[in-house]
Amino acid sequence: MRQTRGARLGVIKPETLTFKMFISTDLLEEYFLQEYLRHFYDDDSTTGSCDKKTKMREMQQYFGLPPSGELTKETLAVMKKPRCGLSDVEHVGETVRWKKKRISYRLEIIRLTSVVSIAQKVFRRAWKLWSNVTPLKFRNRNMEVADIDIFFYSGDHNDGSPFDGRGGVLAHAFMPGLHIGGDVHFDSDEDWSINLFAVAIHEFGHALGLSHSSDPGAIMYPAYNFDPNYEPQLSFDDVKNIQKLYGELPPPKTPTKCDPYLSFDAVTDLQQEVLFFKDRHVNLFMWRKHPEFDEMRVSLISSLWPETVPANLDAVYENTWENVVLFFKGNQYWMLRQLKLEEGFPRSISTLGFPSRIKSVDAALHFRDEGYTLFFTGDECWRYTTYVQIYSCHSLYPRK
Ligand SMILES: [Ca+2]
Ligand SMILES: [Ca+2]
Ligand SMILES: [Zn+2]
Ligand SMILES: [Zn+2]
Numbered sequence: 244m245r246q247t248r249g250a251r252l253g254v255i256k257p258e259t260l261t262f263k264m265f266i267s268t269d270l271l272e273e274y275f276l277q278e279y280l281r282h283f284y285d286d287d288s289t290t291g292s293c294d295k296k297t298k299m300r301e302m303q304q305y306f307g308l309p310p311s312g313e314l315t316k317e318t319l320a321v322m323k324k325p326r327c328g329l330s331d332v333e334h335v336g337e338t339v340r341w342k343k344k345r346i347s348y349r350l351e352i353i354r355l356t357s358v359v360s361i362a363q364k365v366f367r368r369a370w371k372l373w374s375n376v377t378p379l380k381f382r383n384r385n386m387e388v389a390d391i392d393i394f395f396y397s398g399d400h401n402d403g404s405p406f407d408g409r410g411g412v413l414a415h416a417f418m419p420g421l422h423i424g425g426d427v428h429f430d431s432d433e434d435w436s437i438n439l440f441a442v443a444i445h446e447f448g449h450a451l452g453l454s455h456s457s458d459p460g461a462i463m464y465p466a467y468n469f470d471p472n473y474e475p476q477l478s479f480d481d482v483k484n485i486q487k488l489y490g491e492l493p494p495p496k497t498p499t500k501c502d503p504y505l506s507f508d509a510v511t512d513l514q515q516e517v518l519f520f521k522d523r524h525v526n527l528f529m530w531r532k533h534p535e536f537d538e539m540r541v542s543l544i545s546s547l548w549p550e551t552v553p554a555n556l557d558a559v560y561e562n563t564w565e566n567v568v569l570f571f572k573g574n575q576y577w578m579l580r581q582l583k584l585e586e587g588f589p590r591s592i593s594t595l596g597f598p599s600r601i602k603s604v605d606a607a608l609h610f611r612d613e614g615y616t617l618f619f620t621g622d623e624c625w626r627y628t629t630y631v632q633i634y635s636c637h638s639l640y641p642r643k
Contacts, residue, residue: 276314279322283465285332305331305457306466324466325433327445328404328415331455331465339418340452340488341390341425347382349389358395358435366393369443372462373451376482377489390419391450395431406430413467414442416449425450441467441475448481452488456480509559509606511568552577553589558607564614573603596633597625 276299280286286298296312303310306321350366352359363383370381399405402423404415409432416427427446429435444462456463461480477485558571567585570577575589593599597620606619617636618625624636 272314272319275322282328283326283331285330302331307457307459321466323411325410325413325469326466327442327449327455328406328412329449329455329465331457333454338452338488339420339424341379341419344378344489345380345382346391346425346451347384347387347389348391348393349383349385349387350393358431358439361436362393362439365439366443366447369440369447372444372477373447373485376477376492377485378492379451379489391425391427391447392423393427393429395429395435397431400428402428404428406432408432409434413438414446416446418449419452438467438469441469441473444475444477448485451485453481453484456484509556509571511559511561511609552579558604558618560607560609560616562609562616563611569607571604571607574601595627 277286277295280295280298280302284298284302286295299314299318300310300312302322303312303318306318308315308317308321348366348370350359350362367383373379374381394400396406398408406412406428407430409430412430413433414427414429417424419425427443427450429439429442429446441462445467448463453463455465456478458464458478458480459468461478462475463481463484552570553572553575556570556572559568561568566580568579570579571592574592576592576595577589578585592601592604597618601620604618604620608617608619610616615626615628618627618633625633626636627633
């Protein structure tokens with residue numbers, strides 16, 4: 244029965260109650276709250292208001308709200324966000340996972356032909372995010388029995404968790420197991436021409452055995468982030484948790500040093516060594532050249548900086564004066580002291596003084612003795628010292 248945990252849902256939203264004209268908003272909200280806590284926070288106390296407050300605090304804490312136990316506007320707003328139908332309560336000792344590496348899935352086509360055509364493509368991309376960081380392989384097997392059956396259902400579909408029309412619960416999934424285990428159900432009353440990708444990655448995470456995460460940056464966060472600028476991807480939390488279940492990707496073949504096509508993402512001095520960064524899949528390679536060794540050593544960056552350094556770095560440099568190493572990716576940078584992430588990082592590169600049109604840096608070159616750093620962005624160059632605002636080098640070096 245445990246693979247069905249948390250899936251016995253179908254939250255009733257106040258808007259969908261047909262008798263709403265006869266009861267007050269307060270009562271509706273109260274009912275909504277009760278149902279929400281019952282479904283997502285395992286609250287089986289229907290009367291005990293003391294217990295309900297505790298559950299509510301638990302929920303508020305989960306979503307990073309002040310745990311007042313009161314039904315504030317902010318709390319209600321969070322509860323009304325579109326979300327996943329599974330519970331947010333972690334059931335200790337319930338870890339389930341697939342015992343094999345090759346997992347098949349199948350999209351069951353009932354109606355919804357317009358969605359089906361895009362869904363296949365979207366699902367392939369969603370599975371790929373999970374197979375990029377694990378030894379798992381996903382196969383689409385439309386003609387045969389599959390481990391993971393994917394359905395689009397409307398309303399009650401006989402698994403004890405009826406869907407609720409547009410909004411509210413968007414989808415739910417079952418933990419790995421036989422029969423309905425691993426299956427994923429999408430609410431067919433939603434507008435799936437948008438957002439299917441983010442919801443699919445999340446639900447596939449459940450189908451692989453992941454629970455919800457309270458980290459708002461995680462794909463396993465129970466409420467969906469549909470900000471138009473949001474690019475769904477796995478967070479470190481997600482990667483760490485899935486690798487806990489299935490292990491890491493087998494170390495990729497080490498590229499040979501003489502490979503003429505070998506290129507690096509970034510290069511930096513670090514103490515006595517020169518480090519070359521190269522990203523392969525999510526594992527980060529780092530070549531280390533120590534003056535006392537002739538041979539280069541290759542190691543995984545995660546062996547030095549667990550979980551903190553992002554993949555596909557743009558630039559890295561060490562500031563020996565301040566004894567920190569800075570990592571750049573996209574419009575953010577990470578500062579590590581003694582191989583630990585400094586508080587308040589990652590930060591936007593605009594805090595270094597870059598104008599807002601600069602979205603990332605291509606390379607960084609730190610001059611130890613002179614105590615400044617050059618940044619390269621496109622065909623521009625920037626000179627930076629810690630205590631002086633950044634300025635364009637074109638005043639120093641004429642554009643060619
Ligand atoms: Ca719904
Ligand atoms: Ca199944
Ligand atoms: Zn979920
Ligand atoms: Zn279902």
